[in-house]
Amino acid sequence: xxxxxxxxxxxxxxxxxxxxxxxxxxxxxxxxxxxxxxxxxxxxxxxxxxxxxxxxxxxxxxxxxxxxxxxxxxxxxxxxxxxxxxxxxxxxxxxxxxxxxxxxxxxxxxxxxxxxxxxxxxxxxxxxxxxxxxxxxxxxxxxxxxxxxxxxxxxxxxxxxxxxxxxxxxxxxxxxxxxxxxxxxxxxxxxxxxxxxxxxxxxxxxxxxxxxxxxxxxxxxxxxxxxxxxxxxxxxxxxxxxxxxxxxxxxxxxxxxxxxxxxxxxxxxxxxxxxxxxxxxxxxxxxxxxxxxxxxxxxxxxxxxxxxxxxxxxxxxxxxxxxxxxxxxxxxxxxxxxxxxxxxxxxxxxxxxxxxxxxxxxxxxxxxxxxxxxxxxxxxxxxxx
Numbered sequence: 001x002x003x004x005x006x007x008x009x010x011x012x013x014x015x016x017x018x019x020x021x022x023x024x025x026x027x028x029x030x031x032x033x034x035x036x037x038x039x040x041x042x043x044x045x046x047x048x049x050x051x052x053x054x055x056x057x058x059x060x061x062x063x064x065x066x067x068x069x070x071x072x073x074x075x076x077x078x079x080x081x082x083x084x085x086x087x088x089x090x091x092x093x094x095x096x097x098x099x100x101x102x103x104x105x106x107x108x109x110x111x112x113x114x115x116x117x118x119x120x121x122x123x124x125x126x127x128x129x130x131x132x133x134x135x136x137x138x139x140x141x142x143x144x145x146x147x148x149x150x151x152x153x154x155x156x157x158x159x160x161x162x163x164x165x166x167x168x169x170x171x172x173x174x175x176x177x178x179x180x181x182x183x184x185x186x187x188x189x190x191x192x193x194x195x196x197x198x199x200x201x202x203x204x205x206x207x208x209x210x211x212x213x214x215x216x217x218x219x220x221x222x223x224x225x226x227x228x229x230x231x232x233x234x235x236x237x238x239x240x241x242x243x244x245x246x247x248x249x250x251x252x253x254x255x256x257x258x259x260x261x262x263x264x265x266x267x268x269x270x271x272x273x274x275x276x277x278x279x280x281x282x283x284x285x286x287x288x289x290x291x292x293x294x295x296x297x298x299x300x301x302x303x304x305x306x307x308x309x310x311x312x313x314x315x316x317x318x319x320x321x322x323x324x325x326x327x328x329x330x331x332x333x334x335x336x337x338x339x340x341x342x343x344x345x346x347x348x349x350x351x352x353x354x355x356x357x358x359x360x361x362x363x364x365x366x367x368x369x370x371x372x373x374x375x376x377x378x379x380x381x382x383x384x385x
């Protein structure tokens with residue numbers, strides 16, 4: 001059975017070119033980049049090249065790029081650094097639709113006596129700038145707002161929001177894990193202090209990430225020890241993965257046009273055909289301002305998990321907008337924050353494409369999903385009476 005992989009917001013295939021770039025650093029060039037000898041120095045030069053490749057994708061300076069283990073580490077480093085460098089400020093602002101990397105950290109900070117404000121969103125997942133303006137205070141250390149939502153694809157107006165924050169002299173961080181490689185980003189023109197990305201969302205391996213820290217921004221490292229990453233992140237550099245991420249960023253920059261044209265065309269056809277074939281279905285999120293690869297479709301009167309299980313039997317991989325915990329179904333925190341009706345929220349499925357998605361795979365999904373929905377609705381306890 002062939003796999004139709006439409007779960008790229010969860011993780012992506014490592015690009016073949018990335019694998020080839022990484023392989024020598026597991027075998028022939030295995031030296032420590034911090035060593036003084038030539039054998040280790042060649043690894044250090046490869047890391048420098050990767051840093052330049054990442055910086056080029058983000059419109060940043062190479063010395064503003066800090067390699068980390070993942071997006072979660074990058075998020076935590078940015079927020080904790082802001083708090084440690086401003087000990088008199090104990091207030092953080094974020095949103096109710098952030099990734100758990102931010103929300104869990106917020107809960108931890110609250111348990112340690114910090115105050116966290118969680119901004120709401122409207123029915124399309126959009127943030128109200130006026131709510132942000134009202135939330136900022138003199139003791140706000142940092143504002144952390146995601147660039148694009150991982151579940152619905154809704155894009156926040158980051159430039160405008162960051163400008164509002166910087167006008168108040170507050171540090172600004174954005175989790176750009178879903179945006180990097182899919183949307184053009186030019187940090188030379190954006191008033192952003194910190195930005196996080198994760199390699200496995202743009203066809204690099206799992207276990208490598210980046211924190212962008214604008215030059216001149218006060219910073220305290222999360223990991224202390226050696227002098228690696230300019231003293232900003234201790235630990236021997238993960239050279240193969242750093243090289244792989246650099247190559248992935250180079251490929252993403254070269255393929256940005258296709259990401260903006262071919263991929264959304266496939267996404268839109270999938271969306272259009274499914275909505276035409278399945279009554280009582282709707283799109284979650286902002287259809288005008290969203291990631292080019294993402295659609296979240298809510299099928300009323302059916303459980304998302306059941307849809308995923310039946311799709312899996314046909315080799316189609318996607319994600320649900322709801323989660324099953326302790327035997328009771330609860331819609332995702334994103335859909336709850338958006339106020340998606342209960343009967344739709346339970347049947348939400350996220351399809352996320354990549355540059356490797358084919359028209360044939362979309363055709364197969366269009367043929368396969370509507371019969372699944374009809375079958376499940378026939379036995380669903382949520383179906384209309």
